[in-house]
Amino acid sequence: MRISNPFSTTAGIILAGALIGVAAITLQQLGNPANMGICVACFERDVAGGLGLHRAAIVQYLRPEIAGLVLGACLMALISGEFKPRGGSSPLVRFILGMIAAIGALVFLGCPWRAVLRLAGGDGNALFGMAGLIVGIGIGTLFFRRGYTLGRSAPQNPASGWILPVLMLGLLGLYLFFPQIQGQPQSGPIFYSTSGPGSMHAPFWASLGIAMVIGALAQRSRFCTMGAFRDLILFRYSHLFLGLLAMLLAALAANLVVGGFHPGFAGQPVAHTESLWNFLGMTTAGLAFALAGGCPGRQLFMAGEGDSDAAIFVLGMLTGAAMAHNLGTASSAAGIGVYGAQATIIGLVICLVIGFMHSRKSAC
């Protein structure tokens, strides 16, 4: 068989992973928070804050990276003929999974991409997060072995496929129409952090441009941090895992070059040391990613291809991220939120119920 897509090869996925790793450290050098060059969960949380969906003043910024990842994937999908509006595979379940994924990830303080970047920056707490992610995905593979499915999607009207890309263009429009005013927490209806992680960001065009390149590469290579572990556990296939490994090693190498590797547990940037909850937060998030069929980054790329099921997951994450701050479930450098533990457990239980209910062996 001829493989017409060079990025679907082993070399292609390694190249994509390595470039994402280097791009993330570059974004940190350009102003993004430490060990958070690119984090889908954190940046969706910041976008939610920028729109005023939550009022945690230190994490409000319309991160252009989120729009860039979707639009880069969208452009590449259009060029390669892969833009196919589709959807209808248990959308409400996917919305809930997205919410739980964001809530779990914000207990750990990061999506799988940030777990990789935290490890590459020497943050030992990320070991617990990564272990939780693997366990969560491992539980997901048990459901897949039991015949878990959210059902088939079907082709949809082009308008459905365009909704999320157009929403992302709208976010960029809001950013440009209401630009940040130095030292001001608000510009028109848009909120901007004046301190904390939300105030730390690379220049707009660098964020957008780099994220679009990542989106395009990831769309073609199918880079997925959840799939990396899922395929390894389920089939012993290492293809996607090599991409994740390349991202880790490239980010680590880039950190060593720029002096960004600081091994330890205490005092790591935007991180806490409550190991149990770092582990369980990512267990919950990992299971949600597995049941939804992709890590937060992959969901953005699929949404860019016109997949409205993935788009609904993204909107679920945006909502969950906002709720995490409104309801006090999100962690901070001081530790987990007031209701972080309860939210993690409730989220895990809901994921398990979803898993059992959608497994053929448990259906009547």
Next chain:
Amino acid sequence: MQTIDTRGLSCPQPVLMVHPHLGDDDALDVLVDSEASQENVSRAAIKRGWTVTPCQCEGYVRLELRKNGAR
């Protein structure tokens, strides 16, 4: 010959459906409707010594999986 219809299903389900048959020698056709599924199923089959021939149909691709050396 068996046909497995994976259209509308997202990963890992197409590979999961095909995987149990890759240990056999019987010819297998797999219907896929996304390039990602086509790549994943093809990669899995080639790894196990199968030849994969994609045939373009209206709105989907039929992957003809044949075991190398088998009829």
